[in-house]
Amino acid sequence: MIIPAQDISLIAQNWQYRSCIRYRSGGHVMAVQSEQILISSLMEESGVKFGTSGARGLATDMTDRVCYAYTTAFLHYLESKGDIRRGDEVAIAGDYRPSSPRIMNAVALAVRDGGFLPVNCGFIPTPAVACYAMARGQASIMVTGSHIPDDRNGIKFYKPTGEVLKPDEEAISRSEVKLPARFGVAGEVLASCFDDDGEILPDSMEGGCEALPHVNTAAETEYIQRYLDFFPAGCLQGRKVGVYQHSSVDRDIMVAVFEGLGASVTALGRSLSFIPVDTEAIRPEDVQLASVWAEKGDFDCLVSADGDGDRPLISDEHGNWLRGDVAGILCARYLEATHVVTPVSSNSAVEKSNWFKQVARTRIGSPYVIEAMDMAVADGASSVVGYEANGGFLIATDIELHGKTLTALPTRDAVIVPVAILLLAIEGGVSVGGLLDSLPQRFSCSDRLKAFPTDIAQARIKALSSGDIATDKAAIEALFGEQFGTVASINDTDGLRITFASEEVVHLRPSGNAPELRCYNEAATEARAAEMNRICMAIMDGWR
Structure with a gap:
């Protein structure tokens, strides 16, 4: 239908139609019925579904159309709850998978077309972009498939208060969204903005098809400073650390943090191609590399992280990688936590150690750990942390230690774990390997x-x-x-x-x-x- 010019401003204020209108000669616009998509149907159609943490699927299935729709549904959901408002910034980051830049742009397009402002935080860890956004009361989105092979990818969604939880995912799955129509040079409606393969058609969208602005480095800088400010200055002086960099977005950040705390750091194994390092099922080649590096380098420990930097790896002085659930126990011990939450799959040494006032067990996945941490906080617990068998460590409450405060970060983090463990060893006058002797012998x-x-x-x-x-x-x-x-x-x-x-x-x-x-x-x-x-x-x- 044709809408008079005086109604243009009213239409433009309604974000649902923002991508469905086109100016025509004579001061009129054409309103167009956009493509309607039910997210639950899109899941079945594309194979891209919510998993343990975020939406995951084959990179070929995560088309621009699919990623645009998921992001739009996420933003609609937050706006309907009053968590965000049009005009707010939304932080976006990604990992080093070949498909991540394309998906980040599709996400940014949905952010822009929804009436929000995309902030490109670049290729940085998931906890870094989450920490940046949460400090500002903003939503954030991380494009990553974490540890899985690079023929797959994913999107992790964060509310201004933290991770999207299972009830949030269920609500997003029930959403129905509208996708923009495509316009020709004369203003006529031609078809969808996406081709038959789900990719964005060039010059099909108002404002263009490139939506990612220049990289804002504040998130990376603040994430590094978070740890330099909390841990004592020079606390790792005299220690030798090898950083297995491979293709993790944490690779340069880990070097900066350990060097900033006084350690002598050697960068190892940097890769231009993506390597799917899984901290729960460590590849034999990574076991061999660590053994060789430890023998040649005389390191106090080796450290690394998975692709998106939310799962850590730390070895002892001999290059033996610690299990993630054992690393979580030691990190919680250093931080003097009283309440610990961990999935049912984690090592039972956490209970047998008798180090903690309470240990709660959950289903596998950070959303379940976060829900249980929230319950502990609601019950009055003042020092609540969580960890998973993959090593990712979550902090639900501010941590007070050696006269400083580490603010809560209730999402998986990789940097805190190796630093805390190395400091625990230093305080105890033992090696990292020696710390393991203090634990009940469960393997x-x-x-x-x-x-x-x-x-x-x-x-x-x-x-x-x-x-x-x-x-x-x-x-x-x-x-x-x-x-x-x-x-x-x-x-x-x-x-x-x-x-x-x-x-x-x-x-x-x-x-x-x-x-x-x-x-x-x-x-x-x-x-x-x-x-x-x-x-x-x-x-x-x-x-x-």
Whole structure:
């Protein structure tokens, strides 16, 4: 229809139509019915779905159209709750995957077309962009597939108060959004702004198709300063640290933090191509690299992080990578936390240590850890932290230590962990390896089967967890009893965690982010945990 010029301002104030109008001669505009998309339908159509943390999918499936729609739904949701208003800034960052710059631009287009101001924070860690935005009461968006291979990618959404949680994801999934129409040079409506493959058509949008502004370096600078201000000046003087850089967006930040605290730093293994470093299932080549570097470099420790810098790696002086859940216990100890939240898959040494007033267990995924941390804070706890088996560390309350305050950052962070552990070793007069002797001797090992269909994994696990205890114990012992003995207890909080009478543990779980089947094992010795994992992986491989 044709709308008089005097109504143009009224239409322009309604963001839902902002991308659906076009000026024509005579001072009139044409209002166009945009493409309507139900996000839940888009999930099924594209295969891009919310997983353990954020939306994930094949990079080829995460088309501009899909990413634009997801971002629009996220912004609509926050605006409907009064968390953001048109004209607000929205911080955007990404990792070094080949597909990330394109997706970041699609996200920025949706931000701009929604009436908000995109801020390009560049290629920096997820906790860095989240910290920057939360300090300003802004929403933020991180384009990353974290640790998974670079044929996949993802988007993590952050409210001004922190991570999008599961109820938020459910609300976003129910959203219906409008995508902009495409206009020809004469103002006629031609088609969608996206081609048949879901990519943005050149010159199809008002304001152009490039929406990312120049990089704003404030988020990176403030993130580095966060740790230089909190930890004592020169506290790592005389220490030698190797930073395994590979393709992590944390690689230069880790160098800056450790050097800024006085350590002598050597950068190692920088890569121009993306390397999917998984801190829960460390690649054999990364184990070998660490061993070689430690032997040649005489380091106090090696440190690294995954692709988006929210999962840390730290080794002992011999180059042996610490398990993430063990690293989390030691970090919490240094920070003098009283309340600890961790998923059901984490090492049981956290309870056995008796270092903490309360330990709460959750499903796997930072949203569940955050929900439980929020409950602890609501109950009056004053020193609440959380960590995951992948090593990511979350801080729910401000931490007061050595006369300084570290503000809360309730999202996974990689930098805090290796610094805290190295300082804990220094304070105790031991090496990083020596710290492990202070823990109850419980050892974990985990691995994954790639390209394992999720529906098959779920069906196999369901066959062992029908709800009838006697039946389930019999089925489990028929499968694992010869190797591990009788079943003592079964926990189905997330996947299936089986504790045997020997206190050995088998935990089976389909990944929430990729078609993978994971297995976590725990035993009294490192060798036994590794042996258990090999046995389980062989059994599970026969399930395909």
